[in-house]
Amino acid sequence: xxxxxxxxxxxxxxxxxxxxxxxxxxxxxxxxxxxxxxxxxxxxxxxxxxxxxxxxxxxxxxxxxxxxxxxxxxxxxxxxxxxxxxxxxxxxxxxxxxxxxxxxxxxxxxxxxxxxxxxxxxxxxxxxxxxxxxxxxxxxxxxxxxxxxxxxxxxxxxxxxxxxxxxxxxxxxxxxxxxxxxxxxxxxxxxxxxxxxxxxx
Numbered sequence: 001x002x003x004x005x006x007x008x009x010x011x012x013x014x015x016x017x018x019x020x021x022x023x024x025x026x027x028x029x030x031x032x033x034x035x036x037x038x039x040x041x042x043x044x045x046x047x048x049x050x051x052x053x054x055x056x057x058x059x060x061x062x063x064x065x066x067x068x069x070x071x072x073x074x075x076x077x078x079x080x081x082x083x084x085x086x087x088x089x090x091x092x093x094x095x096x097x098x099x100x101x102x103x104x105x106x107x108x109x110x111x112x113x114x115x116x117x118x119x120x121x122x123x124x125x126x127x128x129x130x131x132x133x134x135x136x137x138x139x140x141x142x143x144x145x146x147x148x149x150x151x152x153x154x155x156x157x158x159x160x161x162x163x164x165x166x167x168x169x170x171x172x173x174x175x176x177x178x179x180x181x182x183x184x185x186x187x188x189x190x191x192x193x194x195x196x197x198x199x200x201x
Contacts, residue, residue: 002038005168011096011097011098012096012097012118012121012133013083013121014058014079014097014121014131015070015121015122015131016024016123017123017129018123018126019053019054019126019127020063020129021026021037021039021129022025022039022096024040024191025037025038025039025053026038027038027147030188033056033057033195034054034055034056035051035054035055035056036052036053036054036055036122037052037054037055037129037175038050038052039051041059044096052127052140053127053128053129053131053189054127054128054129054130055127055128055129056128056130056190057090057091057129057130057134058090058091058097058130058131058132059084059088059089059090059091059131059132059133060088060091060100060133060135061086061087061088061115061132061133061134061135061175061178062087062088062101062104062105062116062134062135062136062137063086063119063134063135063136063137064087064089064109064111064113064137064161065089065136065137065160065182065199065200066139066140066141068160068161068190068200069088069158069159069160069189070140070159070160070164070199071107071109071156071158072084072085072086072087072156072157072164072167073086073087073154073155073156073157074154074155074156074157075152075153075154075155076152076153077152077153078151079144082117083086083172083173083174084157084167084170084173085160085174086131086134086152086172086175086178087104087108087109087139087156088101088108089103089108094194095131098116101116101133101135102116105137106144106147107146107148108146108152108154109142109148109156110142110143110145110146110147111137111140111141111142111143111144111180112141113137113139113140113141114138114139114140114141115137115138116135116136116137116138117135117136117198118133118134118135119134119135119136119198120133120134120177120178120181121133121174122177124177132177133179134141134177136198136199139176161196161199161200163197164167164199165182165186168182168183169182169183
């Protein structure tokens, strides 16, 4: 079910992992984006094996809706070809999920929203401790120019809802979690109608 959050309400529940990192796990590598944890896991025959899991910073994704159009980021980053994705990025240390979504929306589009509607949140990969959150932004208003990182070039592009559904199957659309969500429900006409209402209603 769609959860509507007032911008001043900053608590969003974190989705659970299918395989949480146990308390006895040790961090064996600390990277810029990824940390690696290992622990001794007991097998069914009583023996032990080293299990391993990666941990990374959670991310937020925002889809602004303005006049019936859904907006996405056509972006270029160093070492990568131009691709399409949602507006968004990593959650900063100590930052709430909603604050991160609001910040990323403002930085990458110059927009502020009257409300952020949580469409989907999940930890999609059991071997990676990582959650992503997808918000639908309503009541958007442009208040400033983009404030991009030095490694970002972003142009906003808009699509109708039907074009968005087709876009999720394009290999150039790099918000894979959203593509998977659409794919899983594409044959469910009632669910697709609910999605349409969530975005356009």
